[in-house]
Amino acid sequence: MSVEALSALGLSIRVAVVATLLDALIGIPLAYLLARRAFRGRALVDLLVTLPLVLPPTVTGYYLIILLGRRGWLGAPVYALSGWSVAFTWYAAVIAATVMALPLLVRTARAAIESVDRELEKAALTLGRSEWRTALEVTLPLARNGIVAGLVLAFARALGEFGATLMLAGNIPGKTTTVPLAIYTAVQTGEMGEAVALVLALTALSCVVLILAGRLGARAA
Amino acid sequence: MSRGLRITVLGFLVLCPPAVAGAQEMTLSVAISMKEAVETLGRQFMQSRSGVTLRYNFGSSGELQKQIEAGAPVDLFISAAQRQMDELEQKGLITTATRRVFARNVLTVIKAAGSTLDIAKPADLAGAKVQRIVVGNPKTVPVGQYAEESLKSVGLWDPLQPKLVLAENVRQALDYVARGEVEAGFVYTTDVAARSRQVVEAFRPAEDTYRPVTYPAAVVKASKQPALAQAFIDLLVSRDGQAALSRLGFQPPPAGVRR
Amino acid sequence: MKHRFSVQITKRLPGFTLDVSWTAGDGVAVLFGPSGAGKTLTLQCLAGLVEPDAGRVVVDDRVLFDAEAGVNLPPQQRRVGYVFQGYALFPHLTVAGNVGFGLRGRSRQERERRVVEVLERLDLAGLAHRRPAELSGGQRQRVALGRALAIDPALLLLDEPLSALDSPLRRALRDELRSILSGWGTAAVLVTHDFTEAYRLADRIIVYENGRVIQAAARAELLWQPASEAVARIMGLRNVLHGVVVKAMPDRIQIAWRGHTLEAVNSPTRSYLPPPETPIAFFIRPEYVRLIRKDRSAPDAAHHMNLMRGTVVGEADFGTVWSLRLRLDTPGTPAQGDFDLEVEVPHLVYEILEIERDRRWEFSIHRGSIHVLPT
Numbered sequence: 001m002s003v004e005a006l007s008a009l010g011l012s013i014r015v016a017v018v019a020t021l022l023d024a025l026i027g028i029p030l031a032y033l034l035a036r037r038a039f040r041g042r043a044l045v046d047l048l049v050t051l052p053l054v055l056p057p058t059v060t061g062y063y064l065i066i067l068l069g070r071r072g073w074l075g076a077p078v079y080a081l082s083g084w085s086v087a088f089t090w091y092a093a094v095i096a097a098t099v100m101a102l103p104l105l106v107r108t109a110r111a112a113i114e115s116v117d118r119e120l121e122k123a124a125l126t127l128g129r130s131e132w133r134t135a136l137e138v139t140l141p142l143a144r145n146g147i148v149a150g151l152v153l154a155f156a157r158a159l160g161e162f163g164a165t166l167m168l169a170g171n172i173p174g175k176t177t178t179v180p181l182a183i184y185t186a187v188q189t190g191e192m193g194e195a196v197a198l199v200l201a202l203t204a205l206s207c208v209v210l211i212l213a214g215r216l217g218a219r220a221a
Numbered sequence: 222m223s224r225g226l227r228i229t230v231l232g233f234l235v236l237c238p239p240a241v242a243g244a245q246e247m248t249l250s251v252a253i254s255m256k257e258a259v260e261t262l263g264r265q266f267m268q269s270r271s272g273v274t275l276r277y278n279f280g281s282s283g284e285l286q287k288q289i290e291a292g293a294p295v296d297l298f299i300s301a302a303q304r305q306m307d308e309l310e311q312k313g314l315i316t317t318a319t320r321r322v323f324a325r326n327v328l329t330v331i332k333a334a335g336s337t338l339d340i341a342k343p344a345d346l347a348g349a350k351v352q353r354i355v356v357g358n359p360k361t362v363p364v365g366q367y368a369e370e371s372l373k374s375v376g377l378w379d380p381l382q383p384k385l386v387l388a389e390n391v392r393q394a395l396d397y398v399a400r401g402e403v404e405a406g407f408v409y410t411t412d413v414a415a416r417s418r419q420v421v422e423a424f425r426p427a428e429d430t431y432r433p434v435t436y437p438a439a440v441v442k443a444s445k446q447p448a449l450a451q452a453f454i455d456l457l458v459s460r461d462g463q464a465a466l467s468r469l470g471f472q473p474p475p476a477g478v479r480r
Numbered sequence: 481m482k483h484r485f486s487v488q489i490t491k492r493l494p495g496f497t498l499d500v501s502w503t504a505g506d507g508v509a510v511l512f513g514p515s516g517a518g519k520t521l522t523l524q525c526l527a528g529l530v531e532p533d534a535g536r537v538v539v540d541d542r543v544l545f546d547a548e549a550g551v552n553l554p555p556q557q558r559r560v561g562y563v564f565q566g567y568a569l570f571p572h573l574t575v576a577g578n579v580g581f582g583l584r585g586r587s588r589q590e591r592e593r594r595v596v597e598v599l600e601r602l603d604l605a606g607l608a609h610r611r612p613a614e615l616s617g618g619q620r621q622r623v624a625l626g627r628a629l630a631i632d633p634a635l636l637l638l639d640e641p642l643s644a645l646d647s648p649l650r651r652a653l654r655d656e657l658r659s660i661l662s663g664w665g666t667a668a669v670l671v672t673h674d675f676t677e678a679y680r681l682a683d684r685i686i687v688y689e690n691g692r693v694i695q696a697a698a699r700a701e702l703l704w705q706p707a708s709e710a711v712a713r714i715m716g717l718r719n720v721l722h723g724v725v726v727k728a729m730p731d732r733i734q735i736a737w738r739g740h741t742l743e744a745v746n747s748p749t750r751s752y753l754p755p756p757e758t759p760i761a762f763f764i765r766p767e768y769v770r771l772i773r774k775d776r777s778a779p780d781a782a783h784h785m786n787l788m789r790g791t792v793v794g795e796a797d798f799g800t801v802w803s804l805r806l807r808l809d810t811p812g813t814p815a816q817g818d819f820d821l822e823v824e825v826p827h828l829v830y831e832i833l834e835i836e837r838d839r840r841w842e843f844s845i846h847r848g849s850i851h852v853l854p855t
């Protein structure tokens with residue numbers, strides 16, 4: 001495997017791991033709120049989180065450019081203040097993967113949280129727990145299998161992200177060229193050996209993730 | 222076959238219904254820098270031939286080359302560099318006798334219209350204020366190959382590596398500069414007109430630092446409309462065709478160069 | 481130990497309004513009534529899981545809720561133990577983990593000591609490391625009780641604690657629950673729709689119907705003096721009948737019914753004096769109707785009051801007793817469809833009297849066994 005291919009593989013794993021961690025940080029509390037709290041704008045939040053699942057990745061990528069590009073709503077003030085822009089950096093690949101993978105985690109975790117018997121939460125409240133402690137000690141541990149499954153799906157999605165990443169992060173070898181982009185370029189340039197190596201590497205990695213997830217699930221059950 | 226290619230080929234099959242008797246249809250795979258020129262001449266072509274429909278497939282020359290190699294049903298290929306055409310010829314995928322160079326272009330470096338950066342010569346690209354430079358991916362995008370040659374000849378290709386952002390075709394490079402995502406980019410002089418309100422030329426690299434940008438056209442061997450494709454090549458090199466290309470900023474092919 | 485608590489709650493839900501007010505003290509107060517009467521909702525309001533629209537809840541001088549004063553303690557500050565209908569044991573924790581769950585904030589040593597103490601008192605010591613899924617129904621009930629009692633609650637709430645169990649186990653556990661509740665001495669409120677259960681477990685019974693309290697009384701008082709026909713029906717009392725007042729006196733009352741004039745004892749505590757011709761409801765317990773043996777001397781009015789004659793028109797064997805349906809000889813429409821009175825006789829009596837063969841009977845009802853239901 002070439003240096004470029006190895007770097008793409010390393011980058012893909014790094015991007016997917018960081019994106020999954022970010023998803024966990026954002027997605028688990030979000031899933032809890034959507035499952036257990038009635039708040040203003042809940043339907044809107046639900047819609048926004050789910051959209052990347054149904055929209056073509058390029059549409060999500062386009063929105064991300066409008067938001068985070070150097071002249072974007074958020075990107076412009078950041079660039080004006082710091083002279084730095086997230087587009088075409090590996091952070092952009094992380095953001096694209098995070099947004100694209102988030103709905104998979106939120107939906108799976110939310111369903112798992114909703115299936116936890118509410119009486120158990122009420123019991124914890126009567127036994128002196130705040131809602132926050134109840135979520136940590138009762139709801140989330142009981143929804144663990146679903147949350148782990150959601151994280152695995154999110155990781156797999158982040159690993160395979162292509163469209164939105166290409167739009168926001170570009171295809172810069174060594175910086176933003178993740179494995180899916182490297183495979184695309186390799187095929188475009190007729191480097192079939194490289195493409196096959198990367199295809200096999202990504203397939204193997206995905207299998208390892210699924211097997212590990214299966215083990216985790218079995219231990220949790 | 223990659224997902225992208227397979228979908229492209231499938232797209233061709235879906236979008237090109239079997240030819241109806243009497244109606245003629247021709248697919249042109251065209252280097253995207255030739256977009257406006259080919260569309261203009263295409264309208265003229267269709268007007269003078271009733272029942273003829275042209276379908277365009279724009280992209281980087283390298284991308285279009287790979288599609289033809291993968292068996293895309295294309296009649297005519299117009300490339301922005303000789304290399305892609307050479308490779309197809311070696312593989313026997315074009316009709317060698319039909320190959321003609323019909324235009325020439327010039328490399329230029331652009332910046333955003335409002336940019337206050339002082340970029341007047343290649344060395345200015347190394348300045349700290351220039352954080353990112355977009356070039357076409359040299360592997361598939363001719364404008365990237367020319368930029369690479371030019372920068373190598375002035376010894377800047379390697380030092381500029383960390384700043385380089387690769388575009389999938391020349392119009393994407395143009396778009397990155399127009400959107401302000403990058404400070405500078407390598408495109409053709411003819412491209413600037415497409416986004417003349419958002420980008421301006423900064424400087425033109427010396428023309429002796431890169432091979433001449435010539436556009437060859439050739440009939441694809443698998444074409445079902447070789448005569449029609451040949452007629453389009455004839456139009457490109459005709460007086461009318463050359464006049465139209467000239468109006469859009471293209472130069473005539475170098476003297477004595479036919480293919 | 482002297483407990484005292486008062487409950488006054490109004491809660492409007494779509495299509496249902498709970499509006500109740502009652503008090504209780506030491507021992508077990510049972511909220512009894514049909515499903516959907518608002519019993520569980522009351523418990524949830526007491527525990528702070530549901531906020532009432534109006535009212536006041538005071539337990540041992542501690543105000544848990546007061547709409548006017550703007551007091552509404554969250555559940556975690558109420559010190560109210562709650563035993564849920566399905567027990568709601570934490571499936572991911574052991575028995576010890578469940579029982580110790582409410583003891584956060586105490587030192588580890590103290591927590592462990594308390595858990596051991598509770599497990600021993602409830603005869604669960606050997607099961608400390610089991611998970612709820614590995615326990616029998618009775619053990620689960622005890623763990624749920626232990627978990628709620630471990631925190632020394634000021635008030636213990638039990639929502640249909642026996643409904644998750646099969647009926648033989650149910651009887652055994654009903655008695656076990658009774659002894660645990662009296663042993664721990666914690667004031668408790670228990671919800672049930674089963675009158676036997678209510679009667680066995682209660683010191684005081686509060687009868688709910690459709691979001692309201694229709695009677696609150698000590699259990700013996702309720703059994704013998706249901707306050708109304710509605711209470712009698714919810715209690716499942718049989719032979720609830722309608723007659724007309726002939727004459728009402730402080731100690732007795734005469735009622736015209738099915739061509740007879742029945743004599744009944746008037747309620748000594750709530751002496752009820754309706755004018756003659758007033759419609760009146762009353763009930764006769766089936767087990768208090770006396771069939772008169774034919775092999776003895778003729779009945780004498782001093783021992784046999786409210787003497788009537790009838791025919792057995794239906795019967796059912798309930799294992800230890802026979803339930804007979806009697807139609808009176810007097811003309812007119814029978815009071816309960818095709819019969820007038822349900823009478824219950826033990827198997828032995830059924831056999832001795834050869835009721836299977838002999839269907840015509842004379843019977844009497846002591847005036848103390850005819851209970852007037854004020855309207």
